[in-house]
Amino acid sequence: MNRYFLDTNTTSSIQIRPYKSYSYLIGIITLALSYGSVIAASDVPPFLHPGNLLQRFNLPNNFPFPNSSGYAATYSKNGFIDLGNEFFQNLGTNGRSCASCHQPQEGWTITPAGVRARFKLTAGKDPIFRTNDGSNSPDLDVSSVAARRSAYSMLLSKGLIRVGIGIPENAEFELIAVDDPYNFASAKELSLFRRPLPSTNLKFLSTVMFDGRETFPGQTIHFDLGHQANDATIGHAMAAEDLLPTQVESIINFETALTTAQVFDRRARWLNASGAKGGPVNLAKQNFYIGINDNFGDSLTHLPFDKVVFNIYDTWNELTGNAVMQARAAVARGQAIFNTKSISIEDVSGINDEAAFGNPTKVMGTCTTCHDTPNSGNHSVVAPLNIGISDASRRTLDMPLYTLMNKTTGETVQTTDPGRALISGKWKHIGRFKGPILRNLASRAPYFHNGSAPDLKAVVNFYQQRFSVIFTQQEKADLVAFLNTL
Ligand code: HEC
Numbered sequence: 001m002n003r004y005f006l007d008t009n010t011t012s013s014i015q016i017r018p019y020k021s022y023s024y025l026i027g028i029i030t031l032a033l034s035y036g037s038v039i040a041a042s043d044v045p046p047f048l049h050p051g052n053l054l055q056r057f058n059l060p061n062n063f064p065f066p067n068s069s070g071y072a073a074t075y076s077k078n079g080f081i082d083l084g085n086e087f088f089q090n091l092g093t094n095g096r097s098c099a100s101c102h103q104p105q106e107g108w109t110i111t112p113a114g115v116r117a118r119f120k121l122t123a124g125k126d127p128i129f130r131t132n133d134g135s136n137s138p139d140l141d142v143s144s145v146a147a148r149r150s151a152y153s154m155l156l157s158k159g160l161i162r163v164g165i166g167i168p169e170n171a172e173f174e175l176i177a178v179d180d181p182y183n184f185a186s187a188k189e190l191s192l193f194r195r196p197l198p199s200t201n202l203k204f205l206s207t208v209m210f211d212g213r214e215t216f217p218g219q220t221i222h223f224d225l226g227h228q229a230n231d232a233t234i235g236h237a238m239a240a241e242d243l244l245p246t247q248v249e250s251i252i253n254f255e256t257a258l259t260t261a262q263v264f265d266r267r268a269r270w271l272n273a274s275g276a277k278g279g280p281v282n283l284a285k286q287n288f289y290i291g292i293n294d295n296f297g298d299s300l301t302h303l304p305f306d307k308v309v310f311n312i313y314d315t316w317n318e319l320t321g322n323a324v325m326q327a328r329a330a331v332a333r334g335q336a337i338f339n340t341k342s343i344s345i346e347d348v349s350g351i352n353d354e355a356a357f358g359n360p361t362k363v364m365g366t367c368t369t370c371h372d373t374p375n376s377g378n379h380s381v382v383a384p385l386n387i388g389i390s391d392a393s394r395r396t397l398d399m400p401l402y403t404l405m406n407k408t409t410g411e412t413v414q415t416t417d418p419g420r421a422l423i424s425g426k427w428k429h430i431g432r433f434k435g436p437i438l439r440n441l442a443s444r445a446p447y448f449h450n451g452s453a454p455d456l457k458a459v460v461n462f463y464q465q466r467f468s469v470i471f472t473q474q475e476k477a478d479l480v481a482f483l484n485t486l
């Protein structure tokens with residue numbers, strides 16, 4: 001293996017060439033990872049499965065996988081990425097592994113392009129195409145290729161998995177109307193179309209799952225992830241029995257050792273050049289504890305909240321010169337916009353209605369008010385927020401729409417996903433979701449829990465519109481350039 005693309009400390013632009021000359025090898029390994037599971041699902045004898053062959057190998061640390069704006073790589077503090085780990089094994093009854101929905105070469109989630117490639121290769125029979133939660137409803141016809149293409153349309157178009165959750169007992173609300181284009185959802189099981197969250201960079205987690213349903217009060221993140229792995233095996237992979245404790249530990253050990261980030265940007269080139277601190281190796285060194293840089297003071301140091309959350313591109317400030325230097329300066333400007341651009345936070349349930357914020361209708365903040373974890377960007381405490389992604393006004397016709405009624409006040413609200421409220425039963429939690437880790441974004445479009453933003457420009461446009469932020473075209477381009485390098 002050429003040392004250049006294994007060594008994230010290489011910085012000069014001359015050393016980009018090995019990347020290019022090895023792009024075939026990268027391509028072959030990417031294909032093998034994608035299609036390993038595909039062949040495994042077919043009738044080829046097991047010893048010929050590329051998946052099984054691959055599992056004898058390890059993926060070296062910092063192996064680059066291409067994405068829309070360059071290359072991303074994963075670093076494991078265990079020294080390599082063990083493709084034989086339980087994470088890649090079929091532990092249930094429907095052929096799926098964790099990697100069915102958390103593909104290393106797709107940012108440890110799935111991309112619509114990757115899902116479509118698997119569909120094409122297997123005529124829609126890869127284990128990700130299962131009706132328990134892969135299709136738009138469990139009842140749809142999947143007997144022909146055409147039927148499968150239509151039944152799995154949410155997965156194929158936006159990489160969405162159908163998470164089924166019912167209205168909890170003792171909820172403060174009831175479901176009074178369902179408009180489900182797939183004629184399945186009911187109070188017993190609402191269909192919630194969600195993006196798989198990346199199973200990497202987990203060291204920064206304060207909340208497991210978009211709605212925090214795998215975060216248990218008083219428990220450690222270790223416990224939460226073990227519970228999550230077992231639930232995923234029983235739910236997604238339809239296992240009949242719980243995982244063995246040794247299997248759970250092995251999965252946790254595997255996934256929590258990983259950091260993933262962009263390493264190379266087509267315009268700004270190496271993301272650790274000239275003192276910059278991009279890439280997964282630097283990310284692995286980043287400290288985290290629950291409540292770090294919290295809005296109400298750091299839980300450990302008691303220092304006040306610092307809106308400067310990202311500092312990895314500080315040394316790129318005001319670079320001038322050739323196109324690469326200019327691209328680096330743009331990334332640094334984008335970082336400053338993320339840290340400091342003023343945003344008037346209004347109508348966000350979880351902030352504007354919370355006593356801790358003194359119930360003000362307007363909170364002057366920044367992107368980092370909600371994305372407060374240093375150089376990671378998730379919320380450092382459990383703080384699900386409703387920024388309006390599942391509002392009826394943003395519903396697209398491929399999404400179900402639910403009408404909920406408050407049992408006490410009779411008030412009604414429409415949403416495509418009640419989020420946290422389906423776990424807590426609380427009216428005020430409707431539409432609240434966690435702020436996810438913002439690293440390795442370039443690998444994992446589309447964004448938000450329901451994949452409603454096709455690219456990072458659309459994410460920025462959403463914030464511009466939702467919070468009436470006045471961005472110049474230049475500021476938007478800089479912010480997108482920065483987000484692409486994370
Ligand atoms: C069928 C697809 C699928 C399979 C298989 C699957 N997951 Fe997931 N995973 C998801 C989805 C979808 C979410 C987000 C769901 C939500 O938030 O409601 C998720 C979330 C997660 C998260 C939470 C990350 C975070 O930021 O909160 C972890 C960790 C995870 N999965 C690990 C695993 C492991 C370990 C396995 C195997 C035991 C597994 N997954 C199998 C689809 C899948």
Ligand code: HEC
Pocket residue numbers: 338343345348351365366367368369370371384385386387389390433434435436437438441446447448449450459460463479483
């Ligand atoms: C009021 C709190 C808040 C502010 C301010 C905020 N965000 Fe977010 N952000 C969130 C929440 C909550 C989510 C998850 C929403 C969902 O999926 O329903 C999110 C999601 C995202 C995502 C998608 C991540 C993914 O994995 O899909 C990106 C990117 C993002 N925010 C960038 C930004 C940028 C850039 C800004 C500033 C212009 C910003 N955010 C300001 C709360 C906030």
